[in-house]
Amino acid sequence: MQSQLPLSIILRILPLVFLILLSGCPIRSAPVRQSDHEPPRMNSTVPVSGQYYSVTRDDNLTKIARKYGTTVRFLAELNNIKPPYVIREGMKIFIPGSGLEKAGAGEQAAEQPVEDVNDTSKLSWPVKGEVVSEFGVRDGAQHNGIIIGAPDGTPVVAAADGRVGYVGSIAGYGKVILIEHPDHPDRLVTVYAHLKDTRTENGKRIKRSETIGAVGTSGRVNSPSLYFEVRSESKPRNPVFFLDRDNKALN
Secondary structure, X not given: OOOOOOHHHHHHHXXXXXXXXXXXXXXXXXXXXXXXXXXXXXXXXXXXXXEEEEOOOOOOHHHHHHHOOOOHHHHHHHOOOOOOOOOOOOOEEEEEOOOOOOOOOOHHHHHOOOOOOOOOOOEOOOOOOEEEEOOEEEOOEEEOOEEEEOOOOOXXXXXXXXXXXXXXXXXXXXXXXXXXXXXXXXXXEEEEEEEEEEOOOOOOEEOOOOEEEEEEOOOOOOXXXXXXXXXXXXXXXXXXXXXXXXXXXXX
């Protein structure tokens, strides 16, 4: 018969075993996922530093992007340069960061065409209405989402298939829904805020264009509207560059 350790000895060695497990030398633990019911940290605006570049006659976005060591897509999103991505002499383009030119930016860049910066996997507009506040830099701050004005109670729909990651309230945003889209090439997360009510629940699988709530005035907002944000790898992206241009009622 196998002998058993006395209880007094077991109680003495348990703390040591616990410390060994915490040290993690031979053990790799899975990343901790934020609780679905815990409000995520959100900021509709963040301070940003940089400078404005004045477009010259021979400029295009590719040339400017290479000059400052960034990408065409990043500049287009940040400055709301929409299709057909035309820039004009004298136009001001915001360059974040130090604003220093990248060494080795040659004249060849000026001959490169402006690449197509629109995503091929389009999202549906969550609500029909006018964009009353755009994504981008204004007055020294980057606005991380867009605000779409619409009548109170207008149905809000999911922009794409996904899974509801959060339903609840967040200070300043009012009633909020976050949807994860793991099948999108950029593994997006979409945010819907200032809702009048929510019509879904945490963990639910959602289909594109399925109603998830209604436009309202919850949070810090003066009139009925929807705050809509798109994130990729936790970074805010310009929603307009992901939304279907043919499925909207906008300017």
